[in-house]
Amino acid sequence: MPTPADEGFEYIDLFAGIGGFHAMLKHANGKCVYVSEIDDNASATYFSNWVEPLSADDRPVLNRDITTAAPEDETVPIEVPAHDVLAAGFPCQPFSKSGAQRGMDETRGTLFFNIARVLKERRPAIVMLENVRNIAGPRHRYEWLTIIRTLRELGYRVSDRPTVFSPHLLPPKRGGTPQIRDRVFILGTYIGADRVEQELAAGAAPDPVVKRAPVDDWTPDMWRAEWILDSDDSISNLGDYELSEMEKTWVNAWDDLIHRFRAATGTKLPGFPLWSAEWRRESTVSAEELDALPAWKRKIVLKNIKFYEHHHALIDSWLADHPEFADFPNSRKKLEWQARELESLWNTVMHFRPSGIRAKPPTYLPALVAITQTSIYGPRQRRLTPHEAARLQGLPRKFSFGIQRDAASYKQAGNGVAVGAAWHVFREHVMRDKADLPLSLVTAVERAELAPPVAVSAPPSLRPNSDSA
Incomplete structure (x- = not known):
């Protein structure tokens, strides 16, 4: 009993x-x-x-x-x-x-x-x-x-x-x-x-x-982000999560700048958001223009101007070698480097955000959210699958979203x-x-x-x- x-x-x-x-x-x-x-x-x-x-x-x-x-x-x-x-x-x-x-x-x-x-x-x-x-x-x-x-x-x-x-x-x-x-x-x-x-x-x-x-x-x-990834050969529709050729072009262009900057300076990129639209000489910027900006934006603009002032030769050479950069969407002309001493974008976890491409070390990931911006694991050049998102939430390996659309699965995992x-x-x-x-x-x-x-x-x-x- x-x-x-x-x-x-x-x-x-x-x-x-x-x-x-x-x-x-x-x-x-x-x-x-x-x-x-x-x-x-x-x-x-x-x-x-x-x-x-x-x-x-x-x-x-x-x-x-x-x-x-x-x-x-x-x-x-x-x-x-x-x-x-x-x-x-x-x-x-x-x-x-x-x-x-x-x-x-x-x-x-x-x-x-x-x-x-x-x-x-x-x-x-x-x-x-x-x-x-x-x-x-x-x-x-x-x-x-x-x-x-x-x-x-x-x-x-x-x-x-x-x-x-x-x-x-x-x-x-x-x-x-x-x-x-x-x-x-x-x-x-x-x-x-x-x-x-x-x-x-x-x-x-x-x-x-x-x-x-x-x-x-x-x-x-x-932590290592790869610990929640499935093996690529177990994903029947792997191509649905791999980066497109255009997305790889965005990453490769920025990755080249990272390599050139490290080779020239011996250091990593700065941690503030890089906004290429603000790469110009200090002499072309008026005080009135800066005063009209909100304080947070003025701070970032000034940092980008000084960044360009110090490294304009390197940046101009890089831009000349990447004419495709001019046609990138505005949000892809921005980079937020938060990956510490890593030497390549392809070694990071990336997010394609409205504010730019954000790169972090491949340790732990940002919170899943019930919208877009699915994490991209650089070493595999692909996004997390819905099944991996479920694993990131601690759900067991056998958990399945069935045959529903990925958008619904990501939303459910994020919630x-x-x-x-x-x-x-x-x-x-x-x-x-x-x-x-x-x-x-x-x-x-x-x-x-x-x-x-x-x-x-x-x-x-x-x-x-x-x-x-």
């Missing part, structure tokens, strides 16, 4: 996206009993990866609109079943300031209200919310305070300071990935409103559950939850608050491996015991 410690736990996944929370809670042997995701494409991806493989008896209830399952009308029963953990990557909606200090009532008309209603009715042991970094910034100070106050009124012990964490701060053996993706996590343990009040009166509000700092002896520069970062924060929260949590939940988390199934092909010494996924 199973003991209480062997029963595991049940969770619900709201604003579920493609299943980042599902991946990390399944890792702890949690059972998903309810899923809500309004986007049809994301819901289909979630279903095919996480629900379809389950037997009929083990499948969660599926919902497309949480406002219908937990409506504002509190006389209508909610449709969400009992659970131990509520996880939600909820949208940040502005709250009206006209009802200041009215707690849960202030959240009406926002999607946070629907979460709060579920918490009020079901009282799960843990609530875990994820949002962008700015939710705890000065522009959203009121929303932040309303969320924290509401959770406390509902009986949850929460910090009034945000837990901010990124997967690049974790080593591979703890589920990290080479992506700098700062996200705010709000974690609460249900202890009842009276006890919350007592703890606050005693000055015992908890600190953020983890610090935004590297874990163990890890340093982010130890997702970083599995390793979420797991680390959740695990630390459970370990800290285990005296106030169900034994079965604590035991399940303690028994789980230190990292979810590894999406990273790091050297063996940096991996956990198993890298099967």
